[in-house]
Every structure is written in structure tokens, then in C-alpha cells.
Amino acid sequence: MNFPIVVNLYTLFFGLLALIALVAAYEVVTNRLITHAAFFLALVFVAIAGIFLLLGAEFLAVTQVLVYAGAVTVMIIFAIMMSQLNEIKIEECGRPPLTRRLWLKLVSSQWGLLPLLFAVVFALAMFGLYARAAWPMRALLVDSTGPATTNIELIGAELFTTYAIPFEVASVILLVALVGAIVLTGKEERS
Amino acid sequence: MTAASVSQIPLAYVLIFGALLFGLGLYGALLRTNAVRILMSIELMLNAANINLVAFNQYLSPGYVNGQIFSIFVITVAAAEAAVGLAIILEIVRRRNIVDIDKINLLKW
Numbered sequence: 001m002n003f004p005i006v007v008n009l010y011t012l013f014f015g016l017l018a019l020i021a022l023v024a025a026y027e028v029v030t031n032r033l034i035t036h037a038a039f040f041l042a043l044v045f046v047a048i049a050g051i052f053l054l055l056g057a058e059f060l061a062v063t064q065v066l067v068y069a070g071a072v073t074v075m076i077i078f079a080i081m082m083s084q085l086n087e088i089k090i091e092e093c094g095r096p097p098l099t100r101r102l103w104l105k106l107v108s109s110q111w112g113l114l115p116l117l118f119a120v121v122f123a124l125a126m127f128g129l130y131a132r133a134a135w136p137m138r139a140l141l142v143d144s145t146g147p148a149t150t151n152i153e154l155i156g157a158e159l160f161t162t163y164a165i166p167f168e169v170a171s172v173i174l175l176v177a178l179v180g181a182i183v184l185t186g187k188e189e190r191s
Numbered sequence: 192m193t194a195a196s197v198s199q200i201p202l203a204y205v206l207i208f209g210a211l212l213f214g215l216g217l218y219g220a221l222l223r224t225n226a227v228r229i230l231m232s233i234e235l236m237l238n239a240a241n242i243n244l245v246a247f248n249q250y251l252s253p254g255y256v257n258g259q260i261f262s263i264f265v266i267t268v269a270a271a272e273a274a275v276g277l278a279i280i281l282e283i284v285r286r287r288n289i290v291d292i293d294k295i296n297l298l299k300w
Contacts, residue, residue, distance in 0.1 A: 010199035018208040025212055025235055029219035034227055041231050044212075048238050051208075054200065057245045057259050064241075067266050072234060072273045079277040080227060083284040114222075119214030126210035130203070154256045155263070163260055170267045177271030184278035 014054050021047035029115050034080055042073040059152045205246040213239035224291045226280045230273060237269045 024043040031037045045068035052061035159167055212235060219232030241262040248258025284290055 004201050004203070006199070006201055008199050011201075011204065014200050014204060014208075018204075022208070022211055022215070025215045028231055028235060029215050029223065029228075034225060037228060037231060041234065044235065045238070048242065051205075051242065052245060055205070055245050055249050056253075057249070057262075060241075060245060060259050060262055063263060063266060067270055068234070068238070072270060075273060075277055076227060076231065079281055083281055083290065115215055115218045118218040119211045122214030122217060123207055123210035126213075127203075127207060130206055151256065151259075155259060158256055158260055159263070166264060170264055173268060173271050177274045181274045181278040184275070184282050 010054060014051065017047045017050045017054070021051070026115060030112055035077070038073060038076045038080060041076065042069050045069040045073065057151065059155050202246060202250045205242060209239045209242040209246070212236075212242070224293050226283070226290050226292050226295075227277070229292065230276050230280070233276075234269060234273065237265055241265055 021044050024040040024047065027040040028037045028044060031040060045064060049061040049064040049069070052058075052064055216232045216235030216239060220229050220236065223229060223232065244258040244262045244265070248256065252258075280290065283295060287295070289295065
């Protein structure tokens with residue numbers, strides 16, 4: 001696997017969106033206030049939707065905005081509001097020694113380096129894995145199926161022919177999640 | 192249309208981005224103790240996996256949409272998981288008024 005340096009408009013915009021997504025993801029993990037983390041999560045989702053657009057997956061980009069940025073984020077914020085959660089501050093309890101305090105700062109404060117380090121090490125490990133893998137770097141299947149159709153058309157056709165059964169199973173999963181969420185959070189009379 | 196734009200971004204960039212995002216999500220899921228934040232980190236990881244699926248789809252079999260359909264199923268399951276997970280967290284908070292998973296150490300209350 002090669003790592004070419006390519007500078008053009010697509011790469012530029014990809015880098016910009018990736019930077020936004022990574023900074024926001026870092027905030028999701030490290031921000032002290034969980035409400036802010038939830039809003040940063042929405043930013044991550046929107047940036048990833050932009051990356052999907054750049055990669056040519058229009059339908060997925062729209063789905064990402066609708067489902068993730070719309071539904072999941074709102075659900076998380078509702079859960080935070082309804083439970084009135086307060087994040088427990090570790091720094092409050094006593095005064096630990098300096099090394100311990102530095103360690104805590106590094107691990108859990110707003111500007112901890114550990115998440116970044118962890119992510120970079122993980123990415124390097126994955127890149128090593130990718131570099132050893134042998135995959136064809138150009139297209140396996142050449143699209144020769146007549147006129148070019150749009151992305152959403154292709155997805156619709158595939159979803160209702162090849163993937164019809166998984167599609168139905170997905171609807172059952174959604175129904176189970178709906179009923180499960182209602183049952184779990186519904187008021188029950190305590191005896 | 193899509194192949195023209197896709198060939199402009201090297202696959203390695205997308206994979207590295209996905210790995211970084213997954214690493215951040217993994218860190219959050221493993222080392223934070225707030226249950227809601229862990230759910231958010233899991234969503235981050237699922238998104239990173241989606242990016243990899245779409246990237247491999249566009250680079251290895253352009254013109255087909257199998258990877259994107261996998262991504263749609265991942266999104267479906269992620270939404271269901273978020274709903275049920277948040278419902279469980281809400282119920283725990285309602286019953287015991289804690290959200291720190293280190294303190295949730297009983298199977299039955």
C-alpha cells in the first residue's frame with residue numbers, strides 16, 4: 001500500500017472535513033461537559049456526511065445527516081436532559097500528589113494528550129496492517145452495466161432484490177428496539 | 192461521476208482517517224466512565240467502520256453499492272442500539288441515580 005502525496009481540491013476538502021471530524025471527535029471524548037460532547041458528536045456526524053459525499057455515496061450522506069445528526073444526537077441530548085446527569089469530577093476529591101495530578105490532567109482534563117496518542121498509535125498499527133495486506137489497488141469489478149445510474153437508484157434496486165431479507169430483518173430490529181425502549185423507560189407502578 | 196472524484200483522494204488517506212477516528216472512539220469507550228459518553232464513543236467507532244466500508248466499496252468495486260448497503264444496515268443497528276442503550280441508562284439513573292459505570296456493579300438491584 002502506497003501513501004502518495006496528492007494535492008488537489010478533493011484531497012483538500014477531504015483533509016478539511018477529516019480535521020473537523022477528528023477535532024470534534026477528540027472533544028467528544030475529552031470535553032468535561034457531556035452536553036458539549038453531544039453537540040460535538042453532531043459535528044462529527046455532519047463532517048462524516050461530507051466525507052461520504054466526497055466519496056460518492058450521496059444516499060448515505062443524507063441518511064447520515066437524518067439518522068445520526070438528526071435522530072441519534074437528539075436522543076442522546078434528550079437522555080442527558082431527562083436524567084440530569086452530572087459528570088463526576090475526579091479533581092475535586094482531595095489533593096493528590098503532583099505526579100498523580102499531572103497524570104489525571106493528562107488522562108481526563110480538557111487538553112489531555114492520551115486520547116490523541118492512543119488514536120495515533122492505533123492508526124499506525126492499522127496502517128502497518130494495511131501495508132502488509134495484499135489487496136488489489138485498482139478496481140476489482142469494472143462497471144459495464146450499460147448506462148450509469150444514480151447512486152440512490154442502485155441502492156434501491158440492490159436493497160429490494162439482493163438484500164431483501166436483511167432489509168426485512170432490519171425492520172424487525174427497529175421494531176424490537178422501539179418496543180424495548182418503551183418498555184424499559186415506561187412508568188411502572190411500584191408495589 | 193463518482194469514479195472521477197474518488198480517484199482523486201488516495202485510499203490511504205481515507206483509511207488513516209477511519210483508523211484515527213476509531214482509535215479516538217476506542218479510547219472513549221474503554222477509558223471514560225460516563226455511560227452516555229461510552230455510547231457516544233461507540234457511535235464514533237461505528238462511523239469509522241462505515242467510512243472504511245464506503246471507501247473500500249468505492250475503490251475496489253466502483254459501480255456497485257454493496258459496501259454502502261452494509262453501511263446502511265450498520266446505521267440501522269446503531270440507531271436501535273442507541274435507543275435501547277439510552278433507555279437502559281435512563282432506567283439505571285432513575286433507579287439508582289448514578290451514571291458512572293464503575294459504580295454499577297450489581298446485576299440485580
